[in-house]
Amino acid sequence: MIQTLIIVILIIIAAPIIGGILSGIDRIITARMQNRVGPPILQPFYDFFKLIGKENIIVNRFQMLYVLGYLVLMITSLVLFVLKQDLLMIIFIMAFGGVSLILGGLSVQSPYSRIGSHREILQMLAYEPVLIFMVVGIYLQTGSFTVQSVFDMNQPLIYSLPLIFIALLYVLTIKLRKSPFDFSTSHHGHQELVKGMLTEFSGPQLALVELAHWYELVLILGFIVLFWATNIYIGIAIALASFVLEMFIDNISARMTWKWMIWVTWSLGIGLCIANIALLY
Amino acid sequence: MESWLVVVSILFPIICSLLFLLLRSPVIRNSIVIAASAVLILTSLGFAYFFGQASIDLHDILGIELNEIVAVLDFALLAYIIYVGIRLHSRIITILALAQLIPLAYFELTYREALQRSGALFHLDGLSIIMVLIISIIGSLIAVFSIGYMKKHEEHLKLEKSRQPVFFFVIFLFLGAMNGLVLADNLLWMFFFWEVTTLCSFLLIAHDKTEESIKNAKRALWINLLGGVGFLAGIILIFGKTGGVLVSGLLEGNNVPSELVLLPVAFLCFAAFTKSAQLPFQSWLLGAMVAPTPVSALLHSSTMVKAGVYLVVRFSPVLAGTHLGFMVALAGAFTFAVTSAIAISQSNAKRVLAYSTIANLGLIIACAGIGSPVAVGAAILLIIFHAVSKGLMFLCVGTIEQEIGSRDIEDMDGIMKKMPFTATVAAIGAISMLLPPFGVLVSKWLAIEAAVRMPVVLILIVIGSAFTLVFWTKWIGKLLAVNYIKKIPREKLHPTVRSTLGILLVIVLAASMGIVFLFNFFVSPQFAGITEERIMGGRGLLEIAGDGVIGSFAYFPIFIVLGALALSIPFILRKVSPEKVRQPYFCGENCEIEGNIGFRAEADTETPSAFRNYYLRWAFSEETLGFWASMISAILIIVLFVVSI
Numbered sequence: 001m002i003q004t005l006i007i008v009i010l011i012i013i014a015a016p017i018i019g020g021i022l023s024g025i026d027r028i029i030t031a032r033m034q035n036r037v038g039p040p041i042l043q044p045f046y047d048f049f050k051l052i053g054k055e056n057i058i059v060n061r062f063q064m065l066y067v068l069g070y071l072v073l074m075i076t077s078l079v080l081f082v083l084k085q086d087l088l089m090i091i092f093i094m095a096f097g098g099v100s101l102i103l104g105g106l107s108v109q110s111p112y113s114r115i116g117s118h119r120e121i122l123q124m125l126a127y128e129p130v131l132i133f134m135v136v137g138i139y140l141q142t143g144s145f146t147v148q149s150v151f152d153m154n155q156p157l158i159y160s161l162p163l164i165f166i167a168l169l170y171v172l173t174i175k176l177r178k179s180p181f182d183f184s185t186s187h188h189g190h191q192e193l194v195k196g197m198l199t200e201f202s203g204p205q206l207a208l209v210e211l212a213h214w215y216e217l218v219l220i221l222g223f224i225v226l227f228w229a230t231n232i233y234i235g236i237a238i239a240l241a242s243f244v245l246e247m248f249i250d251n252i253s254a255r256m257t258w259k260w261m262i263w264v265t266w267s268l269g270i271g272l273c274i275a276n277i278a279l280l281y
Numbered sequence: 282m283e284s285w286l287v288v289v290s291i292l293f294p295i296i297c298s299l300l301f302l303l304l305r306s307p308v309i310r311n312s313i314v315i316a317a318s319a320v321l322i323l324t325s326l327g328f329a330y331f332f333g334q335a336s337i338d339l340h341d342i343l344g345i346e347l348n349e350i351v352a353v354l355d356f357a358l359l360a361y362i363i364y365v366g367i368r369l370h371s372r373i374i375t376i377l378a379l380a381q382l383i384p385l386a387y388f389e390l391t392y393r394e395a396l397q398r399s400g401a402l403f404h405l406d407g408l409s410i411i412m413v414l415i416i417s418i419i420g421s422l423i424a425v426f427s428i429g430y431m432k433k434h435e436e437h438l439k440l441e442k443s444r445q446p447v448f449f450f451v452i453f454l455f456l457g458a459m460n461g462l463v464l465a466d467n468l469l470w471m472f473f474f475w476e477v478t479t480l481c482s483f484l485l486i487a488h489d490k491t492e493e494s495i496k497n498a499k500r501a502l503w504i505n506l507l508g509g510v511g512f513l514a515g516i517i518l519i520f521g522k523t524g525g526v527l528v529s530g531l532l533e534g535n536n537v538p539s540e541l542v543l544l545p546v547a548f549l550c551f552a553a554f555t556k557s558a559q560l561p562f563q564s565w566l567l568g569a570m571v572a573p574t575p576v577s578a579l580l581h582s583s584t585m586v587k588a589g590v591y592l593v594v595r596f597s598p599v600l601a602g603t604h605l606g607f608m609v610a611l612a613g614a615f616t617f618a619v620t621s622a623i624a625i626s627q628s629n630a631k632r633v634l635a636y637s638t639i640a641n642l643g644l645i646i647a648c649a650g651i652g653s654p655v656a657v658g659a660a661i662l663l664i665i666f667h668a669v670s671k672g673l674m675f676l677c678v679g680t681i682e683q684e685i686g687s688r689d690i691e692d693m694d695g696i697m698k699k700m701p702f703t704a705t706v707a708a709i710g711a712i713s714m715l716l717p718p719f720g721v722l723v724s725k726w727l728a729i730e731a732a733v734r735m736p737v738v739l740i741l742i743v744i745g746s747a748f749t750l751v752f753w754t755k756w757i758g759k760l761l762a763v764n765y766i767k768k769i770p771r772e773k774l775h776p777t778v779r780s781t782l783g784i785l786l787v788i789v790l791a792a793s794m795g796i797v798f799l800f801n802f803f804v805s806p807q808f809a810g811i812t813e814e815r816i817m818g819g820r821g822l823l824e825i826a827g828d829g830v831i832g833s834f835a836y837f838p839i840f841i842v843l844g845a846l847a848l849s850i851p852f853i854l855r856k857v858s859p860e861k862v863r864q865p866y867f868c869g870e871n872c873e874i875e876g877n878i879g880f881r882a883e884a885d886t887e888t889p890s891a892f893r894n895y896y897l898r899w900a901f902s903e904e905t906l907g908f909w910a911s912m913i914s915a916i917l918i919i920v921l922f923v924v925s926i
Contacts, residue, residue: 059765059864110865129747
């Protein structure tokens with residue numbers, strides 16, 4: 001019991017530090033690829049503390065509730081993940097967190113925010129099935145939905161679920177809202193939707209959104225680690241490599257349309273999943 | 282004791298319904314509605330209290346054979362339907378009623394003695410008690426809600442003479458018939474009650490007597506009569522093959538090999554598909570929403586469509602592991618995926634709810650078709666959670682519609698300002714249909730586990746779930762959208778309306794929190810007789826029974842997290858001071874137009890801000906999907922019959 005509590009507290013403290021540093025690395029590498037020097041590695045934390053200290057400007061009373069919902073549910077799903085609980089439920093709770101942020105975006109009467117939120121809904125439509133198929137693939141291998149069962153396996157998951165792994169990498173780009181799938185919070189220089197779903201969040205709210213996103217990042221990378229859970233260091237190395245790959249993709253690709261996204265994700269992504277599941281039968 | 286409960290739960294609502302026809306004073310009627318609802322709810326709780334598997338033989342009352350009474354009533358009912366068909370000049374209704382009357386008469390007369398000998402007439406188990414609880418509690422609450430709703434409804438229609446006596450007559454008749462349907466063990470009794478619910482739904486849909494309502498009621502009647510013909514064919518075939526008409530004899534005797542009764546059960550599933558408005562029979566349920574909203578709430582949540590899924594779940598032991606079971610699962614899952622997709626394209630709130638109902642029924646049928654204990658557990662849980670949440674959602678939409686005069690989701694933008702109570706309740710209701718840790722999602726989670734051995738079914742369920750996320754989220758977004766307002770107003774509602782919404786909300790939350798209790802108490806006893814090898818992928822089920830843990834997943838922490846979040850709401854609301862409020866960004870100068878937010882567009886024209894949800898009609902509309910979906914599902918049903926021969 002006490003041990004569990006320590007793990008929970010540790011992960012709640014450590015996850016945003018890891019997530020923040022990864023964002024810092026992301027920004028430096030991105031800058032280098034664009035022939036810029038880039039900010040210091042701790043810049044995300046400076047940004048966070050600057051935002052959290054700002055005046056709490058609101059558009060309606062409820063925004064903070066949705067932001068807190070996003071944050072708390074992301075933390076919950078990460079904690080459940082670290083405690084090796086049910087993976088399918090973790091994905092559902094993560095989805096609830098995502099929905100909470102979307103509702104926050106929809107709750108204000110700004111067309112920018114609402115279009116961004118609708119695009120985020122479509123992004124969820126694109127990636128949710130792939131995530132669920134991933135869990136189903138794991139179930140077919142282990143006979144259980146739990147994270148624990150993955151760690152109990154003798155051989156890495158990637159041997160039996162290679163196609164699902166590729167599909168997961170693919171939806172990772174959508175989940176992290178990176179180019180070519182950054183419709184819902186398009187920024188990165190192209191400003192036509194201002195900042196999409198996040199347009200009307202400011203100051204402390206935005207800081208908390210950023211914080212929640214760090215938890216989300218760690219959790220998603222955790223999913224990748226699962227694919228080589230027999231040796232967790234290899235798993236972490238693969239996760240970091242995937243993260244760097246995402247940065248490359250982010251920088252070399254232009255944003256596509258959301259119709260294209262759904263079309264490709266559903267045909268290619270789900271196709272890969274189904275093919276992989278068919279292989280397991 | 283149980284036999285008294287059975288008699289009260291069936292006959293008492295029917296007696297009350299007759300009272301409504303005789304007593305026309307609104308005050309007396311309303312008090313009877315409330316009192317009768319209380320009695321019905323207490324009776325159903327009595328069932329839960331005295332819970333146990335039991336067969337009850339009420340062979341005769343005062344020396345008259347009950348089987349004879351039911352047979353006579355059945356003929357009277359069919360004769361009345363024929364009369365309706367002739368009066369409405371609907372040939373198809375007349376023909377379908379005759380197609381039941383003639384075989385039924387032949388069957389009853391030829392095998393009169395054998396049929397009379399059939400023993401236990403009612404059977405109690407977890408499933409039927411769950412159904413009685415749903416029908417009696419949700420149904421009664423909807424009846425109480427109707428008091429306030431129908432008052433306003435008739436004021437709006439400016440009727441000279443109130444038609445409420447007939448309305449409440451049919452509602453309570455409906456509840457009594459539904460209770461009879463789920464308690465009956467004799468298939469002929471079940472068939473009688475089945476046809477009563479068909480007639481009741483016809484009367485309720487036609488209640489407003491407009492041209493459209495009569496047209497839609499006719500369609501509902503003939504589609505359900507078609508199902509009735511299938512039901513009767515199933516009964517006659519079962520009798521022909523096994524020599525009995527008792528459900529319990531068929532399922533528990535273990536002396537009937539399931540191959541023998543596959544074809545009759547296929548007919549029963551066909552009947553269930555019509556009643557539960559599965560593709561391609563969905564049109565009657567969509568048309569049914571011309572009726573006053575409490576009717577929709579009743580049809581969609583606790584009665585009518587639930588009769589269909591009840592039948593499939595009841596016969597799921599026969600379906601498990603057969604080709605027929607696979608086809609039933611496939612047809613259900615197909616309906617789930619397609620109707621969830623179509624719901625995305627709908628902006629009419631009642632249509633969204635209707636498609637969502639059809640989808641959830643499809644999912645229930647899919648689970649029942651799989652037939653493993655996990656699957657059937659998921660199906661029963663879904664029946665419960667869908668009933669409470671959908672009942673609540675319809676009542677909310679009805680309340681909103683009476684206030685704003687529209688059922689379009691686009692018109693619900695900013696409803697929070699006018700109706701904060703109803704909007705919040707509706708949003709929680711919608712969340713309970715979609716997100717963890719509420720029961721619908723937990724059941725879906727079970728359904729995914731149950732479907733793992735049937736990849737095609739699984740894929741349809743996963744894809745359908747993704748669609749449900751889209752249409753619920755964008756609707757909840759509309760319900761909760763709100764500008765800054767200084768003071769949240771208090772909403773005026775009829776006391777019966779406010780109290781039923783509140784009670785239903787509490788039931789929704791309590792049911793989800795008590796899912797482990799519900800499962801252990803009502804659902805798992807269903808599987809007592811099932812042997813180990815028939816459990817397919819049953820790990821989750823075994824883990825479910827643990828203490829406070831659903832599957833391998835600790836369930837309560839999520840409620841604690843959400844509870845903490847809910848407790849933070851007053852704090853968040855209190856902290857806001859007006860000078861910190863800004864208008865949303867419009868890429869230009871903001872302005873105010875009649876209290877709404879707008880902006881200065883070209884040439885300084887003041888333009889109100891407006892945003893319509895995405896409906897993706899190019900992909901998901903009824904026009905693009907409807908025809909093909911109906912064709913494919915019709916083929917699935919044909920194959921379903923072929924594999925069961």
